[in-house]
Every structure is written in C-alpha cells, then in structure tokens.
Amino acid sequence: MRGIAPVLLIALLTLAVGSVSAAVSVSEDAVHDVAAQLRCVVCQSLSVADSPSETAHQMKAIIRERLAAGESPEQVKAYFVEKYGTWILLSPPRQGFNLLVWIVPFAGLAVGLALVLILIRRWSRRPATGTDAMPLTADMRARIQREMSERES
Amino acid sequence: MSQRFRLLRWMIPLAVIPVLALLAYGFRTDPREIPSPLVGKPASPFSLTAFDGKPVSLDSLKGQVVVVNFWSSWCYPACYEEAPSLERAWQTYKDRGVMVVGVNFQDKDEPARRFLTQFGHTFPNAPDPSGRVSVDYGVYGVPETYFIDRKGRVRFKQVGPVSDDLLKRQIETLLAEAA
Numbered sequence: 535m536r537g538i539a540p541v542l543l544i545a546l547l548t549l550a551v552g553s554v555s556a557a558v559s560v561s562e563d564a565v566h567d568v569a570a571q572l573r574c575v576v577c578q579s580l581s582v583a584d585s586p587s588e589t590a591h592q593m594k595a596i597i598r599e600r601l602a603a604g605e606s607p608e609q610v611k612a613y614f615v616e617k618y619g620t621w622i623l624l625s626p627p628r629q630g631f632n633l634l635v636w637i638v639p640f641a642g643l644a645v646g647l648a649l650v651l652i653l654i655r656r657w658s659r660r661p662a663t664g665t666d667a668m669p670l671t672a673d674m675r676a677r678i679q680r681e682m683s684e685r686e687s
Numbered sequence: 688m689s690q691r692f693r694l695l696r697w698m699i700p701l702a703v704i705p706v707l708a709l710l711a712y713g714f715r716t717d718p719r720e721i722p723s724p725l726v727g728k729p730a731s732p733f734s735l736t737a738f739d740g741k742p743v744s745l746d747s748l749k750g751q752v753v754v755v756n757f758w759s760s761w762c763y764p765a766c767y768e769e770a771p772s773l774e775r776a777w778q779t780y781k782d783r784g785v786m787v788v789g790v791n792f793q794d795k796d797e798p799a800r801r802f803l804t805q806f807g808h809t810f811p812n813a814p815d816p817s818g819r820v821s822v823d824y825g826v827y828g829v830p831e832t833y834f835i836d837r838k839g840r841v842r843f844k845q846v847g848p849v850s851d852d853l854l855k856r857q858i859e860t861l862l863a864e865a866a
C-alpha cells in the first residue's frame with residue numbers, strides 16, 4: 535500500500551498538469567457571450583448572463599470549464615441544447631419552421647410599407663380629379679354673392 | 688369605393704386568421720411543459736457522494752431500473768407531497784432490481800438533511816453542489832424524476848411530483864422488459 539501511494543500521487547499530478555497545459559485561457563467576455571445566448575432554466579425570460587440565480591452561476595461555471603477545455607462556443611451551446619433542447623437558446627435556430635420567426639416580421643414590415651406608399655400615392659392624387667368636377671357658373675357666382683350680402687345686412 | 692371595400696374584406700381575414708390560429712395553438716400548450724430531448728437517450732453517468740458519505744454512481748447500477756429524483760427542501764409543497772411515495776416505491780421494489788436515487792438540487796446542507804430525516808428516506812440521497820448532474824439531466828426545476836431502464840437509457844421524465852400510481856406504472860413497465 536505504501537508503495538502505491540507515491541506512484542498514484544505522481545500519476546494524478548501528471549494528469550493534472552496535462553489537463554492544465556491543454557486548457558485554453560478563457561476570458562470573461564467569452565463566457566458572457568455564450569451565457570447571453572442561453573436561457574436561465576430556473577428564471578422567467580432571463581439569460582444565463584443576466585440572472586443572479588445560483589443555477590445560472592453554475593451554468594456559467596460549466597460554460598467556462600468547457601471553453602477552457604478547448605470547446606468552441608458552438609460546441610458549448612450544442613451541449614446545452616442536447617440536454618435541454620432548443621428551448622434553452624434565447625434565439626430560435628434559423629432553420630425549418632423557426633425560420634418563420636425570422637422572416638415574418640421583416641416581410642410584414644415590407645408589406646406594410648408598400649401598402650402605406652400605395653395609399654399615400656392614391657390619396658394625394660384624388661383632390662386633383664375632384665376640383666374640376668363642379669365648375670363654378672356665372673349664375674352660381676351671382677347667387678353666392680347675393681346670399682353673402684343678405685347675411686351681412 | 689366598392690373596390691376598396693372588397694380589398695378590405697379580403698385583408699381583414701387575411702390578417703386576423705393567422706393571428707387567431709397562432710393564439711389558439713399557443714394558449715393550448717403549457718409553456719412550462721418542455722419535452723426532454725433526453726428521453727430515449729443513454730442517461731448521463733454521475734458519481735456523487737451521498738449525505739451519509741457513501742458514493743452513489745450510475746455506473747454501479749447497470750442492469751437495474753433506476754429512478755433518479757431531483758428535489759429540494761425549499762420546494763414546497765411538491766417535493767413534500769411526493770416524498771412519501773418515493774420511499775414507498777423504494778420499499779416495494781428495492782428487492783426487485785430497482786434503485787431509487789435522490790439528487791438534492793440547489794439546497795443547503797442542513798435543511799436538506801432535515802428533509803431526509805422528516806420523511807425517513809432510506810434510499811441514497813446526494814447533493815449536487817456544482818449543479819453538473821442537474822444540467823446533465825436537463826433539470827430546470829424541482830421536482831423532476833427520471834426513469835432509467837436496465838440498459839441505462841432515460842425512458843421517461845416526470846416534471847412535478849410523482850404519485851404512487853405513476854411510480855408503480857413506470858417501474859413495472861421497465862421491469863417487464865428483458866434486461
């Protein structure tokens with residue numbers, strides 16, 4: 535037993551050193567960047583980056599650890615998606631049925647703008663066609679003048 | 688004039704119907720009920736140290752039906768409601784190749800121990816201090832319970848408290864399968 539302990543210790547140390555040298559230094563920005571795209575699972579509508587909850591802290595620790603192990607931000611996100619489904623992503627992935635969420639607002643805006651432009655053009659044209667519909671005759675002018683003077687007296 | 692009304696008559700339903708359809712769909716689904724992508728997949732291995740100091744690991748339970756329950760002492764009333772059922776299921780099935788494991792989620796040591804004493808739990812219960820096991824199982828609240836078959840795959844996830852009936856049904860189904 536006494537003989538094995540130092541060997542084990544050395545083995546553990548080399549393992550630890552090995553994993554440290556393989557690790558990439560991770561900036562807080564990188565962690566925040568991934569955390570901001572993930573939903574805090576115990577909150578209502580908060581990202582992992584914004585939530586002060588214990589779970590969010592632990593999720594950030596997991597993100598940091600995975601990034602440090604050399605995973606790309608995409609791989610870290612994929613890990614959470616594997617566990618929680620796409621529900622965990624704050625923005626739905628741009629594929630399949632979810633594409634509607636990305637397209638419909640912009641399409642709606644375009645259709646609305648086009649509609650407004652068409653209506654404005656139509657409305658601004660109307661007075662021009664309306665004025666010459668009833669030409670003022672000499673009789674009519676005389677009658678207006680007569681009635682105006684009657685009112686004033 | 689009539690041309691404009693004809694246009695409106697088309698436009699209104701065109702705008703209203705998709706919105707109504709979306710609302711009809713949206714209000715009928717429960718936003719809290721999120722299907723777990725883990726059902727059907729191999730359960731993530733874990734090794735934790737139970738409150739009594741003994742190791743608990745999924746690897747050592749291969750070939751058994753495993754019920755993993757995530758709970759908290761602050762999760763009232765749901766965790767308190769299901770606690771006696773879990774102990775009863777453990778007592779009923781422990782000699783039939785079934786293991787019940789409790790994982791304590793986001794809790795403090797002392798109230799967690801008090802909870803275990805209060806319900807007299809005899810199956811292994813372990814804290815998950817780093818939250819790693821909880822994330823591996825896609826836990827987003829307590830209580831949640833996972834049923835793992837003899838081949839080590841997650842077969843069912845229960846969000847919310849488990850009842851005697853549900854435990855019996857799920858465990859019997861998995862026990863009936865060949866190892």
